Amino acid sequence: MSAMFSTLKAGLQYSRDWPVVLELNSVFPENKIIRMTVFSQKTLPVVAVVGALVQFNQLGSSQLPLILTMMLFILSMPFQGWYWLGKRAQTELPPGLSSWYGEIKQKMQEHGLQTQNPQHKLRYADLALLLKQAFGQLDKTFLRDWL
DSSP states (O other): OOOHHHHHHHHHHHHHHHHOOOGTTOOSSSHHHHHHHHHHHHHHHHHHHHHHHHHHHOOOOOGHHHHHHHHHHHHHHHHHHHHHHHHHHBBOOHHHHHHHHHHHHHHHHHOOOOOOOOSOOBBBBHHHHHHHHHHHOOOGGGGGOOO
């Protein structure tokens, strides 16, 4: 159970670290997942309550277990997004992305920027931090060479 909570926590942190910029839309699914998860976090509680009230009004108390199950499923959807993001954050980068990470890091160092040196195999969470720093401190055109 604690592994699930740590994965959810990692997903929440990953969604905060990942730079949600248009330039990354065509390469990574993170932008879409983050946007959908945040949107569902804001809207689905209302949908669940309204749906439950309508069903309770139409079907009566005899269907209460079904109504509660439906509510719990709808309310769990944002957690599914955070969980996916947490798993993604902990996943090691494939070789192509690892070399891309190194190229971006080298370009940042050429511009005199300090970067982190992870002591473990590179993960998507490390890429998110590097991209966040790059988008914050470099010209937004720095990705043109790679995309």
